[in-house]
Amino acid sequence: xxxxxxxxLFALVAIALVACGGGEDGASGExxxxxxxxxxxxxxxxLTLWTFAGQHxxxxxxxxxxxxxxxxxxxxxxxxxxxxxxxxxxxxxxxxQSGQGGPDIADIEIGQFPNFLQxxxxxxxxxxxxxxxxxxxxxxxxxxxxxxxxYYGLPTHVGATVMYYNTEIMDEAGVDIDSIQTWDDFxxxxxxxxxxxxxxxxxxxxxxxxxxxxPMISQQDSDVFNEDGELILDNQTNIDTLQFLQDVVxxxxxxxxxxxxxxxxxxxxxxxxxxxxASILAPLWYMGRFTxxxxxxxxxxxxxxxxxxxxxxxxxxxxxxxxxxxTKQSENVDLAxxxxxxxxxxxxxxxxxxTVLGFDPPRWDTWESEAVQxxxxxxxxxxxxxxxxxxxxxxxxxxxxxxxxxxDVINEYNTNIAQQTIRSNAQTPQEALEQGAEAVKSQxxx
Numbered sequence: 001x002x003x004x005x006x007x008x009l010f011a012l013v014a015i016a017l018v019a020c021g022g023g024e025d026g027a028s029g030e031x032x033x034x035x036x037x038x039x040x041x042x043x044x045x046x047l048t049l050w051t052f053a054g055q056h057x058x059x060x061x062x063x064x065x066x067x068x069x070x071x072x073x074x075x076x077x078x079x080x081x082x083x084x085x086x087x088x089x090x091x092x093x094x095x096x097q098s099g100q101g102g103p104d105i106a107d108i109e110i111g112q113f114p115n116f117l118q119x120x121x122x123x124x125x126x127x128x129x130x131x132x133x134x135x136x137x138x139x140x141x142x143x144x145x146x147x148x149x150x151y152y153g154l155p156t157h158v159g160a161t162v163m164y165y166n167t168e169i170m171d172e173a174g175v176d177i178d179s180i181q182t183w184d185d186f187x188x189x190x191x192x193x194x195x196x197x198x199x200x201x202x203x204x205x206x207x208x209x210x211x212x213x214x215p216m217i218s219q220q221d222s223d224v225f226n227e228d229g230e231l232i233l234d235n236q237t238n239i240d241t242l243q244f245l246q247d248v249v250x251x252x253x254x255x256x257x258x259x260x261x262x263x264x265x266x267x268x269x270x271x272x273x274x275x276x277x278a279s280i281l282a283p284l285w286y287m288g289r290f291t292x293x294x295x296x297x298x299x300x301x302x303x304x305x306x307x308x309x310x311x312x313x314x315x316x317x318x319x320x321x322x323x324x325x326x327t328k329q330s331e332n333v334d335l336a337x338x339x340x341x342x343x344x345x346x347x348x349x350x351x352x353x354x355t356v357l358g359f360d361p362p363r364w365d366t367w368e369s370e371a372v373q374x375x376x377x378x379x380x381x382x383x384x385x386x387x388x389x390x391x392x393x394x395x396x397x398x399x400x401x402x403x404x405x406x407x408d409v410i411n412e413y414n415t416n417i418a419q420q421t422i423r424s425n426a427q428t429p430q431e432a433l434e435q436g437a438e439a440v441k442s443q444x445x446x
Contacts, residue, residue: 031081033057037064044068044075045332047339048103050092052085053322056107056156059356063343076339085109096122096327104330105340108153110144110321114404117147124326124333125150129341136365138318140399145323153323154344157359159283160390160397161215161317164290165302169199169278177304183244186307190254193278200277201254203268204245206418207261209410211282213418215317217241218398220309224409225401231440233409234433242429246421257423269293281306283319284360284390287378291358298381305393316393318400364394408443412436 035057038044049060057080064078081103083091089112095102096116108116116123130142130151138158145153165177173193180186190201205211217223222237232238248255255277260267263280272280273294280286290297305315324344326336343349350361351371358378366372367387378386417436420427427435 031083033082035061035080036077037061037080038068038075038077041068041075041077044077045335046077046079047105047330047332047336049078049080049105049107050088050103051080051082051107052088052109053107054082055357056322057082059352060343062352062356063339063349066348067339067342074335076335089115092116096329099329102327102329104332104336105324105326107156107322107324110323110400110402111406111410113145113153113323114402114406116325117152118404121147121150121152122328123152124328124330124337125152126154126326126337126341127151129337129345130154133345133363137363138394138397140397141318141321141362143399144318144321144402145325153325154340155362156322156324156344156357157283157285157320157353158362158390158394158397159285159318159320160360160393161219161281161283161306161319162389162393163304163306164280164282164286165304166199166272166275166278166297166300167302168300169193169197169275172197173278177302180304180307182311182313183307183309187248187252187254190248190252190278194254197275197278199275200256202248202279202281203258203263203277204249204255204422205258205262206423207258207414208264209413209418210319211258211263211280212245213238213242213413215281215283215306215319216244218317218319218400219306219314219396221314221398223398223401225403225406227401229401229403231405231409231437231444233440234430234437239430239433242417242421242433246425246429249422250425264289266293273297284386285320285358287382287386288358291377291381301382303382303386303389305389305396314393314396314398316396318397360390364391367391405440405444408440409436412439 033054051057060078060080064076068075092102092106093115127150134142141155141158142151145151145155170177173196175189175192180189193199193201217238220237222235224233226232249257258268259271262268263282273296290301308315324340326333326340330336347363347366350363350366351369353359353361354372355376367390372387413436417432420432421429
């Protein structure tokens with residue numbers, strides 16, 4: 001059965017569920033949170049927004065309030081609704097396929113975005129707003145939400161992947177973190193850490209490839225699909241990278257399997273706070289995980305570029321993301337597009353991505369602005385070199401090649417490949433990736 005037919009059947013089932021009590025708005029469940037901004041403004045145009053991240057509401061509230069202050073002749077009432085991630089994307093897919101019940105504006109998680117770029121695309125192109133600012137932006141992040149020359153989603157951050165080092169552990173081990181330029185340097189430093197401290201150097205996850213395998217192949221100009229949408233999961237670069245990850249655990253013994261399977265788990269937060277390991281590989285947005293879940297490490301964590309695979313090689317990758325869109329269902333398309341561009345493409349909007357959310361703004365021309373450089377909790381926690389690191393690596397960030405089958409690859413990696421190579425050491429990386437590729441290909445044929 002073709003995947004497009006499966007999607008169509010899903011839509012029919014979902015429509016039936018709505019008819020059985022899901023509500024007239026096309027949602028199969030109620031929002032976790034609803035906030036209305038500008039409801040007391042007479043004559044305001046109503047716009048609706050769906051998101052799966054409650055934190056994003058703070059950003060949109062700020063944007064709507066600024067818009068209304070600056071555009072008194074065109075005020076808006078923004079109804080922002082937060083749903084669980086899977087529910088929101090299912091609701092949105094149903095709405096755009098059925099042609100009713102959808103919002104004006106929606107956040108779409110980067111891995112889900114390809115599902116909305118199939119067939120007759122139900123999203124409004126944003127080229128008129130995107131193209132004028134591309135020379136001042138990390139363009140690869142916009143390409144993640146583009147198709148056939150049209151830009152449909154506006155990124156929420158760069159998601160630059162960096163290394164977070166516990167300087168207390170590294171100092172105890174006698175390692176200068178600025179001497180770590182390559183992955184070979186990283187392994188050598190890790191051996192010093194293991195020999196001279198009670199900590200491991202690193203952890204390799206089994207349930208979140210975003211924090212090791214994917215950024216490490218991206219920095220080598222590889223991916224799991226090529227630009228033509230062909231599966232390349234088991235290419236030689238990817239095999240060698242997974243071999244490296246297996247080796248640091250079982251051969252070099254400088255790393256261990258991430259407690260909890262991923263470094264976004266309560267088990268891991270406690271482990272790392274207590275000095276279980278000396279480093280974390282994660283995007284810049286992971287800073288919030290430190291401030292929220294590992295506050296005792298304030299002043300002890302330094303941010304540096306990823307190690308390169310060879311001297312002069314790329315030292316970062318853009319990971320994670322949310323593309324915000326305007327749907328063709330909107331009854332106020334022009335206003336919705338203009339407001340969204342105001343919120344996420346303007347200089348002030350990009351500054352707010354940092355000051356409100358702590359995200360690295362896609363527009364690099366804001367990184368050295370006074371507003372971005374002002375003291376805040378992130379500078380207090382990590383020091384003042386955050387954007388110096390970003391400026392060093394901004395041109396190293398590759399576009400990611402997403403297809404509608406990317407979720408199948410992620411699932412295969414997390415449930416089988418990583419389990420067989422990292423957690424159990426039961427298969428070689430080549431065996432696991434080739435087996436995983438065959439499993440994904442079978443999904444692509446259905």
